[in-house]
Amino acid sequence: MNGARNANAGVGRAASQIHRVLTEAWRLQPLYVSLYAILLSFVVGGVLISIIGVNPFTAYWALLRGMVGGGDEIAGSVARSVPFIGSALALAFAFRAGLFNIGAEGQLLAGGITAAYVGALSWMSDLPGFVAIPLILIAGTMGGAIWGGIPGVLRTKTGAHEVISTIMLNSLVLFGVRWMVNSRDPVVLRDTESTVPRTDSISDTAVLPELVDSQPVLHVGLFALVGICFVVAFVLKRTTFGFEVGTVGLNPHASHYAGINVNRVIVASMAASGAFAGLAAASEISGTNGFFQPGTFFLMGFDGIAIALLARTNPVAIIAAALLWGSMLSGAPLMQQEADVSIDVVRIIQAMVLLFVAADAIVRYLFRVRELDQSPFKATSIEGAM
């Protein structure tokens, strides 16, 4: 038994050595866990595919070609991924402040409807593009920020947990925008000439320039969202505000003691989170759709949660994770066409990725919530060796 202990300790030392080398080499410490999760999910997915009688390699080959098989495929994959960057940032930023924002779904809708409304205002067509485009993006960002800020305010004023309030606000805005877009009597935002429920088209001046005419269109919104990731990374790592956000996330009690206005940080972090989702929605409205339809953003917010956790809330890693996520969705139709494997298999693989990542991350997150709730009588585990 003693021998086994020592052997364990030896393996532990070797593992920690490897871990240290990885850390030094990549400087993105916990990300390799995510790589394992992706690998594992594809293996399990492959088993599933062979169970339905298809050679998984055939299917995956088709998927891969659908994702990156040519210029159009690559552009389409990137285009599909862009909004996911924003919805993932919406989770990641709040996460750093110790908040679990699962309201990106609603914040996208709030941002999208605001952008579509502002973009379709009659005087927008009189403005030049360099004014109209920032305006529509700012409008969407503000819409998301307000919808994200509300749960922050509720948290600080009433103690309502943001997990609950963001879920509620998701439903509220979903049914709200559906009504606004569907209703003919009274007409709220519906384009009455269209047969499908949608808003009026935005002004031509507010349309983001196109980069590649792929399916979907790759537009300049890419730069906005990738740029934001680097800005967020800088803010979190190097700025005073980022330090406050991180401190509140790690220890709100010590933050309060040290003079940080914890409530202000909570509201600001939630609003910023919502803003990222709102920006993503506005860029889609402006660059891809040209109008607002509630279904456009379906599940995009929840996918953002998965992407952010896959990236371990690292803003730069989010770019890679979102690209993977979006291109898998973009490549799936070719897999269905060529190998006769349903698109849903990709969804299953993605769900498994989330499962493998979150089984760790969510559990730890919830565990930390527990630790904050320190009862003086809590039975603690045996203290360390020293």
Place this chain on the structure above:
Amino acid sequence: MLEVEGITKAFPGVVANDDVSLTLNQGEIHCLLGENGAGKSTLVNMVFGLYRPDQGTIKVRGEEVHFEDSGDAIARGIGMVHQHFQLIPVFTVAENIILGNEVTKGAFLDLDSARRQIDSLAERYGLAVDPDATVGDLSVGEQQRVELVKALFRDADILILDEPTAVLTPGEVDDFFGVVESLTGQGKSIIFITHKLREVLAVADRITVLRAGQVVGTATAEGATQQSLANLMVGRDVVFRVDKAEADPGAPVLRTQDLRVADDRGVETVTGFDVEVRAGEIFGIAGVEGNGQRELVEAICGMRPTAGGRVEMLGQETTDWSPRKINELGVAHVPENRSKHGVVAQYTIADNLVLNRYHHRKFSQRGVRNTGAINAEAQELVEQFDVRTPGVDAVIDTLSGGNQQKVIVARELTGDLKALVVAQPTRGLDVGSIEFIHRKIIELRDRGVAVLLVSAELDEILSLSDRIGVLYRGRLAGTVNAADATREELGLLMATGSSEGQR
């Protein structure tokens, strides 16, 4: 009863126990004395089966044992009361005691018979516990008695008590010593871990002193003095009397009037507190814990809203100001709860050292942190305050409690201070760190800072303060000059709120 021979235990990078031997006779209290990190806990954790020794043997009643886990140790009649209690707050006393060793009748718990056993144990050893009380409602002292009964319920003859008095009030400590003596009187043997010298001399039959994992001395209580034990523990001559000149108090700096503060449950625990602390004096607040100390300190420093009355600092009313505004006025605060308020455990030493001034111009320009300046400042403070660390970029959680406290003290005691509020500044620290922190506080006083010191350690209050106030049920029961104060007088005030000793 117990013989430990030549035990060695190494952890990665450190030898926690190096050839340690110890014997425990029946009916004896054997004190294990040493600074934090000397290896006391490692040693008893091996005796209790939580760690396995690398070398050496453990014999119980003459028989060599190899424990796989603590269950084996319990089966051999060894019981341990940890410093942090292992109780479930929502369970009753009886449920906690039988947990893991349930008395059953068929498929059901037999709580009645458990209650009877607990009552008889309680009576026999003078451990008053109510089997039906919920543990979360009990005081710390009562919870400790529950832990003791729990060990006795499992038929322990050898009891290991890990820093049992660290959490107790002076009165509770006396009760506890009574219990310990009744236990040994009835044949139980006790290993008592502590770093408090007075307690060692009060209860120990024999004493073993550990330093850096090695036994550096053994003594009997008769042959030892506080000075000789402290020198052994630290490895050099320790100065007990804090050298300090006569105070030269100036203008009032901190004043409260009829201050009232509620605790987290909304109960007013500070009930009309008046005090005036002048520049260049240390005003010590003594009192049994739970008499409003925490709420008082938090309200003065802006961390907790007041329920009435006023706080004035430097001639301005600062009632319900934010912690930052009060801090910027030149008021520093060493908080009572180190891990909850004092540090961010995951941050580096450097980030912890600027935790309350990361936003100052020196460390942040146009909203961007100046890590160069932060690290330089941290390096300087680490040297100045003798923080033992591999570097300022080490995560603070890797430091010992004493060094973490030095980081907090370094952060709070620098800058242009006018007033300092310190709560339990040396709790759980070793003699060397205590000496250091005390010296720093006196230095500040001599520079004209007004110091409000709150401590549960009467010795600390007596040796540092110039004036002493006793906090009793949320108000000052009396104020005395430290020069005239006696332990007895203060003890009486702490216990009854009046110096006449009548309620």
